[in-house]
Amino acid sequence: MSLVLKMHDFDLNIKNLSKIEGHATLKIKVRKDKVENVKLIVEENRRFFEEGIIGKNYQTIPQTVSRICGTCSVAHLTCASEAIERALKVDISRQTLVMRKLSLMGMNLRDHAMHLYFFVLPDILGKESVLDFNKEEHHFLREGFEMKAAGNLLTKLVGGRAIHPMFAQVGHFSKVPESSKIKETIEKLKKAREKCFDIMDIMESYESNFRRKTNYIAIADDNYTFLTGRIFDSKGWSVSEENVGNYLKEIVIPYSQGIGYELKNKEFLTGAIARMNINSNSLHQETRKDIRKYLRIFPTHDIYKNNLAQAIENLHCIDSSIEILESEEFKEEKKPDIKISESEGVGVVEAPRGLLYNRFKIDKNGRILKSKIVTPTAQNQIRMENDIRQLVEDNLDKSEEQIRILVEELIRSYDPCMTCASRFLKLKWI
Amino acid sequence: MKKLKIGIFAFTSDEGCIMQILESLNSTFEELKDYLDIRHFRLLIPKKEMQKMDVAFIEGAISTKKDLELLKKIRENSKKIVAIGSCAINGVPSNMRNSFDEKTKSKIKSFLEKFEHFDTVEPIEKYIEVDEKINGCPISEENFIICLKKYIDEFGVKNA
Numbered sequence: 001m002s003l004v005l006k007m008h009d010f011d012l013n014i015k016n017l018s019k020i021e022g023h024a025t026l027k028i029k030v031r032k033d034k035v036e037n038v039k040l041i042v043e044e045n046r047r048f049f050e051e052g053i054i055g056k057n058y059q060t061i062p063q064t065v066s067r068i069c070g071t072c073s074v075a076h077l078t079c080a081s082e083a084i085e086r087a088l089k090v091d092i093s094r095q096t097l098v099m100r101k102l103s104l105m106g107m108n109l110r111d112h113a114m115h116l117y118f119f120v121l122p123d124i125l126g127k128e129s130v131l132d133f134n135k136e137e138h139h140f141l142r143e144g145f146e147m148k149a150a151g152n153l154l155t156k157l158v159g160g161r162a163i164h165p166m167f168a169q170v171g172h173f174s175k176v177p178e179s180s181k182i183k184e185t186i187e188k189l190k191k192a193r194e195k196c197f198d199i200m201d202i203m204e205s206y207e208s209n210f211r212r213k214t215n216y217i218a219i220a221d222d223n224y225t226f227l228t229g230r231i232f233d234s235k236g237w238s239v240s241e242e243n244v245g246n247y248l249k250e251i252v253i254p255y256s257q258g259i260g261y262e263l264k265n266k267e268f269l270t271g272a273i274a275r276m277n278i279n280s281n282s283l284h285q286e287t288r289k290d291i292r293k294y295l296r297i298f299p300t301h302d303i304y305k306n307n308l309a310q311a312i313e314n315l316h317c318i319d320s321s322i323e324i325l326e327s328e329e330f331k332e333e334k335k336p337d338i339k340i341s342e343s344e345g346v347g348v349v350e351a352p353r354g355l356l357y358n359r360f361k362i363d364k365n366g367r368i369l370k371s372k373i374v375t376p377t378a379q380n381q382i383r384m385e386n387d388i389r390q391l392v393e394d395n396l397d398k399s400e401e402q403i404r405i406l407v408e409e410l411i412r413s414y415d416p417c418m419t420c421a422s423r424f425l426k427l428k429w430i
Numbered sequence: 431m432k433k434l435k436i437g438i439f440a441f442t443s444d445e446g447c448i449m450q451i452l453e454s455l456n457s458t459f460e461e462l463k464d465y466l467d468i469r470h471f472r473l474l475i476p477k478k479e480m481q482k483m484d485v486a487f488i489e490g491a492i493s494t495k496k497d498l499e500l501l502k503k504i505r506e507n508s509k510k511i512v513a514i515g516s517c518a519i520n521g522v523p524s525n526m527r528n529s530f531d532e533k534t535k536s537k538i539k540s541f542l543e544k545f546e547h548f549d550t551v552e553p554i555e556k557y558i559e560v561d562e563k564i565n566g567c568p569i570s571e572e573n574f575i576i577c578l579k580k581y582i583d584e585f586g587v588k589n590a
């Protein structure tokens with residue numbers, strides 16, 4: 001980080017932002033009390049996934065796009081499977097759907113826990129890193145690991161492992177959960193449940209004065225599943241998964257030659273805060289019962305509350321998966337028949353950081369002809385940069401060090417994923 | 431007390447192996463923390479000047495000049511280098527562009543030039559000596575811990 005100070009005429013550069021997923025650098029230029037530009041530069045080396053899957057057989061696609069991002073691999077894999085199944089008109093069983101919901105919830109739990117305990121908590125406690133926690137704070141580290149472990153176990157139970165789960169296939173899972181492991185998973189989830197409340201308290205009191213109204217979008221269904229339902233915005237407008245692409249516009253960010261997204265020609269926000277703003281009524285009833293005081297906070301325009309939203313979702317994921325695991329009888333099933341045809345399909349799921357959109361065109365031999373992948377961080381890009389710009393302008397009376405801290409906290413509240421962003425944002429190459 | 435000085439780095443990759451490392455610590459961190467001095471791990475610790483390490487764990491393949499410079503610096507500063515995951519070991523799957531057809535290659539060419547990407551994405555062994563490899567995409571949690579414990583023993587950390 002370097003700061004060159006003149007009276008409200010400065011450059012703020014933060015190289016290699018830490019405690020976010022992936023590599024990024026931030027550059028802000030202020031001249032005469034005006035923010036001339038904000039560049040959040042994704043430093044991840046692009047790996048050309050959209051180009052790379054062209055010509056590949058549809059069956060290999062979910063496991064390939066899973067490698068777009070380690071931490072949210074389950075979302076990429078599930079979204080691609082859904083898109084291909086829609087294209088090829090594959091009917092998946094109820095059990096497969098249930099297992100997908102479980103694996104997504106396991107991932108959310110693991111990923112949110114990493115973000116909350118390892119990335120955000122150091123900001124709140126004024127520490128450089130989770131490794132600097134003192135004796136009194138050390139229990140947070142333990143709880144973070146415990147929460148992550150519960151999510152890990154849940155995804156492993158269903159998919160075989162937490163990162164790039166190999167049992168998840170187009171149309172089905174190649175294995176059913178073992179009953180002995182189900183018991184163990186339920187126990188771990190129940191233990192993790194007890195730990196959910198302290199972190200919620202902390203995230204409730206973590207807030208900022210910064211507000212910018214925006215539109216939010218999220219998939220909403222009656223059970224807050226991260227998988228099924230229509231896509232709603234905060235004004236009540238809704239659209240099907242298949243058609244949401246018609247409203248998402250790729251736009252060039254003028255000062256950075258980048259690509260971001262607008263919904264109906266306006267900036268918007270996706271992620272845990274959007275899901276909670278739109279669909280908190282559908283949280284698991286046990287969750288709702290225990291968090292009434294936090295529910296009143298939503299809808300909110302305080303982006304710091306994205307952290308509280310994630311903490312609440314963790315409890316919801318635990319309650320929902322315990323209920324499913326206690327009631328579901330998993331049995332071996334026949335694979336669905338898949339007939340290859342020239343076709344096109346869309347998949348949309350809620351990744352931990354928001355809406356993930358896949359669209360594939362398949363040729364008559366089952367090979368990918370065209371692909372489109374829109375990640376949550378790309379969708380939030382415009383909103384995030386506009387926020388940083390406004391935040392800096394609002395705080396020009398503060399020291400540069402204070403501004404740096406505020407900006408970093410804001411970025412971390414968004415929980416951006418640069419590993420995802422780099423594949424699809426041209427923005428980084430400034 | 432003597433500690434094993436380690437660094438964890440990611441190059442061109444999806445950080446999936448790094449995630450597995452973080453997962454492997456869920457149940458082992460309490461037991462291992464007193465033996466470890468984690469010097470570099472961007473995911474958790476802000477960047478600082480390169481320090482001396484006993485073991486550096488490296489994920490990802492090498493695709494830019496910047497990657498290569500950092501890789502060499504790590505080699506100079508670490509007694510052992512462990513390549514983790516198939517991206518680091520053989521480039522796959524981060525090297526997809528190596529096998530693109532000419533048409534696609536020419537489409538991405540100006541982009542690659544602008545950001546000093548090399549013509550091909552390569553495993554780390556092409557550029558530096560590697561002491562050990564942990565295979566997998568991703569590596570397994572267990573194999574990482576086995577390897578870590580081995581170095582804790584090898585560097586005489588527990589007996590110190």
Ligand code: SF4
Nearest residue numbers: 446515516517567568
């Ligand atoms: S080897 Fe696989 S899991 Fe590991 S970084 Fe590379 S793509 Fe990710």
